[in-house]
Structures are given as structure tokens and as C-alpha cells.
Amino acid sequence: MGGLREMVAPFVVPGPTGVAIRGSLKGLTGQDERVLRLVGGLLGSLASRDLKARCAAGLDHDSDQWARRKQGLTEDSSSRWAGSITRASHDQWALARRGQLAHIQGLEVGIGMIARRLSLPVGSRGSMGAPGGYRSRQEWFAKSRRMHLLEDRLEREGADREAGRVRVVRGGKKLLRNRHNLQAAQLTETQWRERWEAERWFLQADGESGKACGNETIRVAPDGEVSIRLPAPLAGLANAPHGRYVLACRVGFHHRGEQWADRIAANRAVAYRIHYDVGRGRWYLTASWQIPPVRTVPLEAAWSGGLIGVDTNADHLAAWRLDVHGNPVGEPRRFDYDLSGSAPHRDAQVRHALIRLLHWAQRHGVAIAIEDLDFQAEKTREKHGRRKRFRKLISGMPVSRLRSRLVSMAAELGITVVAVDPAYTSRWGAQHWQQPLTAKTRKTTRHDAAAVAIGRRALGCPVRRRTTPPPQHRSDAVGHRSVQAASGVLGREETRPRIPGPRIRSVGAGYGAKAGDQCAHNRSGHTAEHGFWHQDSLPLSL
Template identity: 65%
Template sequence: MAEPGRPLGTIDAPFDAPFVVPGPSGVAIRDRLKELTAEDEKVLHAVGELLGRLASGDLKARCADGNSHCTNRWAVRKRDLTAESSSRWAGSITKATHDQWALARRCQLAHIHNLQAGVRMLRHRLSQPIGEPGTKRAPGGYRSAHEWFHKPRRLHTLQARLEQERADHQAGIVHVVRGGKRLLNQRHHLEKAQLTEAEWRQRWEAERWFLAADGESGKRYGNETIRLTPDGQIAIKLPAPLAHLANAAHGRYVLTSRVAFKHRGTGWRDRVCANRAVAYRIHLDAARGRWYLTASWQRPAVETIPLQAARAQGMIGVDTNADHFAAWQIDRHGNPVGDPHRFFYDLSGTAGHRDAQLRHALTRLLYWAQRCGVAAIAIEDLDFAQEKTREKHGRRKRFRQLVSGIPAGRLKARLVSMAAEFGLAIVAVDPAYTSRWGAQHWHKPMAAPRRRTTRHDAASIAIGRRALGHPIRRRTTPPPHHQSDGAGHRTVQADRGLRGRDETRRPVTDRAHDARARTGNTPRTGDTQRTRANQCIQNRSGCAQCRAAGPSPTPDH
């Protein structure tokens, strides 16, 4: 997708080469725990509350260690947790703590980079005169003196935040909220969240519980802490303080509910029968009052097919937009096949609704690609991290909202995971000027009386052709068999090695001037520029007035 209202420039650097996206590295499936008794829910509440309290204390200790964390400190923490629970629960808690601390650390570094980008942009725009127009590389000055007057305050605010974040990063300080910062802030806006204090408290406590266990290969059914048999029976190893609640041997509690994974259940059953590692997590959806169990495991790295093999049967070019996918089938020669397809989705509403809409649109896209018989789908390697900043686009809220509405990262991750199940590869291409050049070269030619073509459909053709290694510009008429212009204007296809092969062909005079500048052939002294006044001198065949006046007199020598 291209930013509207910007002139089309010349690409000075070569495009990034298309590449096949690596396959998914993990699998997660979920099923609901139905028909739980009151005793089952009581035990789950007690285990989750106890382990959640231990997990909170361990995370606090890890954050206090900061950069001084070492193996000895980890061993001390695990030993203390083992005395209050068990060795396996202590290992799961400490691993989850390390993962959460590392995630907070990465988010902190990303926030520092965003603040640095904002400070640089504000300094640049403040250094420009008021009303200075921008370029395609950087924006210009601010529109008015009133806007310029308020931006230094914004700059000082970002600088103060940046200094604080840098100090925290150097000291190893991270800020983590178990249960989620968003849910924590809802406590102060209960009316807006449409929650009572009791309902919020129930959700907050449920989010802070801990009922997760990592798998271990070689152990019975791949997990000794939360054991799930192939027929769906769930047995939980109780912590030492709750051992009196066990209803089975060896301090275990067996739930009455049975699990039957509808999706990817065969793959999960093959793993547990082979005693391969499977991680489980039990959690409560307090809003619905339902218990769920999630099983996850790592899968071996999927070897992607070579790029040439992915291009052998053509591709499906997909243009990602804020409300739909525009797709068109492209054969291996770069020609559009059939009619364009559009897969709409609605990204408004809750996160669950947005995720379901995206999955539904991708499912229809993958089924259509499977019917077309292609081996790969071409998408843009989009990254809007630097395009959504407030400091760069300022008042252009509509464009910022439009860019923010495109699910670039979530789309790529989910499409790669779902396409692997269909046996399809994903080819990512450089997104530079695909929408502009697609609309310029393919929008009008692909329109028909019975087919309405949009610029997004034309962009999907451009994406597919770039993934196949073809230039976006359509193949033009070859040169005639003789040198005269009797066959019309002679045009040829640009060579693949040229950087500007997809751009509009410049006039012949501009190309001649550039060639003269490269070779150093400057006009001789005394040469005059051709104008209407001296047309008789510059035109060897003479103008119409000279021909009407007759031959010119012979000069004297």
C-alpha cells in the first residue's frame, strides 16, 4: 500500500530480492474443559492461586536482580520454590519468569527506539522554516507558528522519557504487570469497561493464576506435571501444600472432564503416544465462566521449498488493505489469470472478533489458492513501525489510522502458520511502489465491461510479478524490422538489470541530456538554444515561412 498524495519518484537503490518465508516453529491447540464438578473447580482455584502467588514472588525477585542475575541466583530461587510446591512446578515457574522478563526487556528496547525516532523527527521539523514543504525522504516544517510553538514542549517530554528509559535499561530495571497493564487500568474506569468491582476482581485474580507446565520428552505422555492421556483424561500433580486434595495415587488429582482436540488432534495424539514433550496450560475465562486447556509443542523447522520451485506453477499475488485482501492468480510468465478475488474482513470490535475475521479471510484465500493449483502465495514484506508515529505524520490522522488498521505482523505470522497446513509456501517481496506502479501499468488494461478492477487488484498483479522475478511494467511492442518510424513509435521492454525498469519511460530529450552529461559532451561555444525565434537556423529542413519565401540568397565569400 502506498501513501496517497505523494508524487512518484525514482528508485535510486535496488529492490530487496523476493524470498520464501520460513515455516512455523510451533503448534498450539485449545479445547474447553466441560462438565467440571464443584470439587474440580475448587481444586483448580486452589492450585492456580497458590502457584500464582509463587510466580509473582519469583518475578519480583528476578526483576530485583536486574543485570546481576546469574546461575547461582536462579538455583536459589528454584530451591525456595521447590520447598513450597515441587521440583517440576518450580522449574515451570522460573522458566516462565525468565521468558516474561526477557519479553519486557525487548519491549523496553523497542520503546527506546521509538522515542529516539520521535526526538529526531521533532528536531528535524523544528529546524525547518514554518511552512517549508517536505520531500519524499523527510517531512518539512510545521504549518503554522501556533503548531511550532507547542512542539518544543513535546520534544522536552520525549527527551525526559528517553533519558528515564535509557537509565532503566542500563540498570536492568523493567516494569512488568502480572495480569496485564490494560486490565489493571480498567480498575480506575469500571463504568467505561462496564464492569463491577467484583467482576473486575474475579478477572484480575484469574489472570494472575499460574497453571502451566512444560513438557519433557521421554516421560510418560510427554508431561509429568499435567498429564493428558490419549483418551483425554487429565491428571494434575498437586503441590506439596495441597497434597491432601489428591484423589489418585502419587499426589495427583484427576479431573472428571475429558479433552478431545478437534483441530490437529491426530498430531497431538501421535506425540503423546510416542512420549514426546507437550506443554499444557489451564486457564479460566472469567468473563464467560469457562475453563480451557491449551496444548503446545515445538515442531521441527520446516524446510521451505526453493524459490524457483515456488515460481514453477505461478503464484497468487495478495495486496493487504485495511478491510480486505485483493488477490489475483499470476501464471509463471507473469500474466493475470481469470478474475480478481477479494476477501473482506472487519477489524473493528474486540480482539477475538478481529482475530476470527482474519482467520476466516485467510482460510478462504488458502482454499482458493489450493483450487488454483499454485505452490506459493506472494505478499508484501510490510513493516509500518516507522509509519505510524505521531511526530512524522502530524495531523494526518486518517492516514495513520489507515496504516494502523492493516494487520501486517499478525497477518504474516498467521498466514505462514495456516499455509503450512495447506502445503503452500509464502514468498515475501519488497513493497516499494507496488500500488503506484500496479495502478499505472495494470489498472486500465485489466478493466473490462463485465469486470470492475480496482487499484488494489492492480497492486496484487504487481506483487505477483515481482515475486516471479518479472518487472511490474507490461511488455511493450518490440522494435520494427526497419529503422524508420512507419510502424509507429518504437518501444522495447527494459532489461531486468535496470533499476528503473518499472518506472514511466522518460521523454527522449531527457534521456539525451542525461547521456550527454555522462559522456561530458557539452554544447560548443556559440551554440544557441533552439527557440521559436531561431527555428529557421536550428531546423535543417527549414520552417514553413522559409519554404514559402523561396530559396535564400547565396552569401558572398
């Protein structure tokens, strides 16, 4: 039992704290697009300058520096635009710091894994959950050089973190690298330049409660009219009073439109962002606002009607409904999705699979149990260097996107989501449930059995099945289920240790308390065993 790691208790996942909806700006005139490009380019240059100042300040940044940065930007834009820019720069710096910490932790894990494998003999086999030594002396030498390289990177990143230095690319590092390999990215220089400029534009404004329609900078009226407060250098382009520019089109929100209309009618804060999709050639407006946290029900209340255990895989969700006692009910369900193609296609596939799962749970009025997956430490090349297909498989699983979408979509339908520890669910599910749930008309897969294990763990039941009681003709007429361990026993979900002896587990021959005293045993002809014994030959007449 010493090899099993300590498992985290299941918990109810809290609901989302914010909402974002998007609408298309259709019917823009040439002047509208020109104004949007000019405003986005001007504010984008100010955002780049402010982000540089924020990164230069590092850990010494304080509220006074923040005020001075905002004051410097106000002269070239407005007070509200400056506030949105400085807040966005601070959030970007904080995000880069979190990414830097995650990178340092990944380097430490990689160095530790290489050091462990280097310490093992070449060609030694690994134990369960841990790889063994390297296969050859050449690989051992190459990995020793890589460990020194990772140690240099770790030292450099550690020094940057101590000094508060971060590296941020406005527009994205991936798009920046595409500039040096346009052929592989299937882009021309003009196309790349257009994407690069569009990603670096800044057209977003924070909401303000008490102001008209919840936002003074980018305002959307109840009838869908969009107006923008122009920065000071571009005030001459205004076509409305008070330095505002009104777009010729109207915008509408089909999803959560009623909630958005209620907020702007009450002048509650709504943040807006205008962005341009270069691939589609369309302009979009995204509205977002905060919502009060959804009250989560106690874990015991989520068990009241049973739940649905869900196993996440690379191409489908395997689900099985369980009753309140942890018994599988009905047939397993499979919700497929295809993660090939573009990012919008993959996102649509995930949403389609989730909505089918949620509708099934809503019909039965039960909660959903899902694994709290995180593959950050499992997809490193140091642990699975030769298993490239496995690394690609787990790297392609959208566990973070799927989890966030499931929580937000379940909150809208009033469905509770329970997260469980993913340790050993696939292994124990296949060991204890795959064969018993397989029938002539149903082929139970390993993923279906894992869904049962996940559901039982969420219900507080052990994954291991109860054994069948003895039949009626044996000593116990009803039988007892003695293999079910108490909840406080460590390793209660593991397999029982093998006990030597017959299947009835009686004491084997030669191991009893009176094994040495052969006369104490009730055996016919026992005393004759010590005397001389001779068998007569059979008569020939027979």
C-alpha cells in the same frame, strides 16, 4: 532515482516451529473448580515473587542465581512446577527487554521527525514521503515542548536499559489501568477483581520427553482424562495416588487431535496450560509442542506454476493470479473481513478470509506472494499527527497476526509463501496496471493493481509493463520492446524520463548537428528565403 530506497529481494517465508491446540474442560464439578483456583492462586503468588527476583537481578543474572531461585520455589511447590515458573519468568523478562528496545527506537524516530520538521520554515510543504514544516507558530511551539518531553523519556529509558531494569505487570498493564476507570471499561469492582485474579493465576507445565504422556505435572491420558500433580501445600486435596488430582471431565482436541495422540502415545513432550475465561465462564486446556522446521523450497521452485499476488488492506485481501511470466490470469478476487467487535470475532474473520485464499491457491497449485508489512514506523503521531483517520486505519490492520496465521495455515496445506518488499507497490501498480486491466465488464481497483505489482516483484519481474510494439505498417514489421531494462539497472521499475521532442523522439528543430547551416537542409525554395518576396494581389475578375 536518488529518492528511491533500496529494496529487499523476495524470499520464501520459513514455516512455523510450534503447534498449539485448545480444548474445553466441560463438566467440571464444584470441587474441581475449587482445586484449580487454589492451585492457580498458590502458583501465581510464587510466579510473582520469582518474577520480582528475576527483574531485580537484571543483567547480572546467571545460571547459579537461576538454580537458587528454582531451589527456593521447590520447597513450596515441586521441582517441576519450580522449573516451569522460573522459565516463564525468564521469558517474560526477555520479552520486556525487547519491548523496551522497541520503545527506545520509537522515541528516537519521533525525536528525529520533530527535529526535522522544526528545522523547516513554518508552513513549508513537504516532499514525497516526508512531511514539511508545521502549519503555525503555535503548533511549532507545542511540538518543541513535546520534543523536550520525548528526550527526557528517552534519557530515562536509556538509563533503565543500561542498568537492566524492566517493568512488567503480571496480569497486563491494560487491565491494571482499567481499575482506575471502571466506568469506561464497563466493569464493576467485583468483575474487575475476578478478571485480575484469573489473569495472574499460574497453571502451566512444560513437557518432558520420556515421561508418561509427555508431561509429568499436567497429564492428559489418551482417553482425555486430566490429572494434575498438586503442589506440596495442597497435597491433602489429592484424590489419586502420588499426590495427584484427577478432574471429573474429559477433554478432546478436534484440531490436530491425531498428531496429539501420536505424541502422547510415544511419550513425547507436550506442554499444557489451563486458563479460565471470565467472560464466558469456561475453563480451557491448551496443548503445545515443537515441530521440526518445515523445509522451504527454493525461490525458483515457487515460480514454477506462477503465484497469487495478495495486497493487504484494512477490510479485505485483494488477490490476482499471475502466470510464470508475470501476466495476470483470470479475474481478481476479493476476500473481505470485518475488524470491528471483539478480539475473537476479528480473529475469526481473518482466519475465514485466509482459508478462502488458501483454498483458491490450493486448487491452482500455486504459491502466494504477500508484502512484508511493518507499520511500526509509519503510524507514529509525529509523522501523521493531523491524519488521525489514517493513523487509525493502519493501526487497525492486523498485519502481524495475519502474517503469522497465513504462514502456519499455508504450511499445513503445503503452500509456499513468498514475502516481498512493500515499497511503491500501490503507487506503481496503479500507475502501470490499473488502467490497462480495466475493461467494460471489469473495474480494476487500485488494490487489484497493487496485487499484480506484488506478484510480479515476487516472480523477479519488473512492475512496469512492456509497451505495445509498433503496428505492422511502420518501419519495424514486428517491433521490439526496447523499454524493458536489464535486471542490473538501478531504478528499472521507475518511469522513463521525459525526453523533449516529438513523440517519435527525433531531434527537434534547431538542435541538430547542422542546425546553423540552413543551406545543408533539403528544402524547396530555400535560397529564395533570403531574397525579397512579394505576393501579388488577386485579380478582381475572379
